[in-house]
Amino acid sequence: GAVVSQHPSWVICKSGTSVKIECRSLDFQATTMFWYRQFPKQSLMLMATSNEGSKATYEQGVEKDKFLINHASLTLSTLTVTSAHPEDSSFYICSARTSAINEQFFGPGTRLTVL
Amino acid sequence: DAKTTQPTSMDCAEGRAANLPCNHSTISGNEYVYWYRQIHSQGPQYIIHGLKNNETNEMASLIITEDRKSSTLILPHATLRDTAVYYCIAKIQGAQKLVFGQGTRLTINP
Numbered sequence: 491g492a493v494v495s496q497h498p499s500w501v502i503c504k505s506g507t508s509v510k511i512e513c514r515s516l517d518f519q520a521t522t523m524f525w526y527r528q529f530p531k532q533s534l535m536l537m538a539t540s541n542e543g544s545k546a547t548y549e550q551g552v553e554k555d556k557f558l559i560n561h562a563s564l565t566l567s568t569l570t571v572t573s574a575h576p577e578d579s580s581f582y583i584c585s586a587r588t589s590a591i592n593e594q595f596f597g598p599g600t601r602l603t604v605l
Numbered sequence: 606d607a608k609t610t611q612p613t614s615m616d617c618a619e620g621r622a623a624n625l626p627c628n629h630s631t632i633s634g635n636e637y638v639y640w641y642r643q644i645h646s647q648g649p650q651y652i653i654h655g656l657k658n659n660e661t662n663e664m665a666s667l668i669i670t671e672d673r674k675s676s677t678l679i680l681p682h683a684t685l686r687d688t689a690v691y692y693c694i695a696k697i698q699g700a701q702k703l704v705f706g707q708g709t710r711l712t713i714n715p
Contacts, residue, residue, distance in 0.1 A: 534705040596648035
C-alpha cells in the first residue's frame with residue numbers, strides 16, 4: 491500500500507515554457523502533499539507543503555508565482571513550473587501523507603530538463 | 606528539528622552487515638529518529654524509525670543509544686541493491702516536514 495506516482499517521469503522543454511508535474515496518491519487519501527527539488531549530488535530541498543483545499547505554504551526562497559502548486563483533491567497535487575529556465579532543471583519529487591499514518595510516502599520523481 | 610550528522614560515504618562488502626551511524630546529540634525527548642534511503646534517480650524510501658527502543662523490521666534494525674544522542678542503522682546482509690544514499694532525520698512524529706541532510710552514500714561492493 492501507500493503508493494505515490496508522478497507524471498511525467500521525465501520532461502524536456504524549451505526555455506520560457508511552462509511544465510506541469512502531477513503527483514497522485516494511488517491507494518490512500520493524502521491530506522498533505524509535499525514538493526521537493528534535488529539538484530545533482532545534493533540532498534532534497536523542500537519547496538512547499540500543500541494541504542488539500544488550501545493554499546500551499548512555500549519555503550523561504552521559493553518563488554510561489556514561479557512554482558504554482560494546486561492540491562485540488564485528496565489524491566492529486568500538481569506543480570507547474572512557469573516560464574522555465576535552464577536553472578530550473580532538476581529532479582522534482584513529491585510526497586504524500588495522511589493524518590491516519592504519520593509517514594510520508596514518496597513518488598518516483600520527475601526529471602526536468604530545460605533547454 | 607535536531608541536526609543530524611552522518612559520514613559522507615561508506616563501503617561494505619556484499620553479504621556483510623552494513624552499519625550506518627548517525628549522531629543527533631541535540632535531539633529532544635519527543636523527536637523520533639527516522640531513516641530513509643534514496644537509490645539513484647528514485648524517490649526516497651522509508652526504512653525504519655524509533656524513539657528510544659531498538660527497532661527491527663524486514664528491511665533493517667535500528668539501534669539507539671541509551672542517551673539517544675546517536676543511533677546506528679543495520680542492514681544485516683547487504684546486497685548490491687542496498688547501494689543508496691541513507692538519510693537519518695530527527696523529527697517529532699506528528700510534525701509534517703522532513704528535513705533532509707546530506708546523508709551517507711553507501712556502496713555495496715561485490
